Amino acid sequence: MSKTIELPDGTPHTFTDAELERGEAMMARLREVEAALVDDTGQTAYSEQLLPCPFCGGRAWIQYWPYPDDMGYEARVVCGGCHVSTSRDYQSGRTTYLPTGEDITRLLAIEKAIQTWNRRA
Numbered sequence: 001m002s003k004t005i006e007l008p009d010g011t012p013h014t015f016t017d018a019e020l021e022r023g024e025a026m027m028a029r030l031r032e033v034e035a036a037l038v039d040d041t042g043q044t045a046y047s048e049q050l051l052p053c054p055f056c057g058g059r060a061w062i063q064y065w066p067y068p069d070d071m072g073y074e075a076r077v078v079c080g081g082c083h084v085s086t087s088r089d090y091q092s093g094r095t096t097y098l099p100t101g102e103d104i105t106r107l108l109a110i111e112k113a114i115q116t117w118n119r120r121a
């Protein structure tokens, strides 16, 4: 069940079964991240995956923004109650899930920010 695709520079690349499995596991996680986003404005969103603030119990939200020229995404989580926040999590460059060509840069940055926040909660 290996799969061969053409890379952007035209050279063929074959994914092994193990690579495809790891990729599918990652995509399954990212689809959960995406499905849990609430009131996504394109710059901010709530997420059902975010735990309450460890300091005040408030509801937290995600801020995210792209770098110019496809240089990546940055995301952080901020508490709406006491405004404590995580430091910024980066996803540098543009990340494409090659078997489908899907751009997953934004979701990877958001997933990192959620993981950082939930470790503190």
Ligand SMILES: [Zn+2]
Pocket: 053, 054, 055, 056, 057, 058, 079, 080, 081, 082, 083, 084
């Ligand atoms: Zn708080």
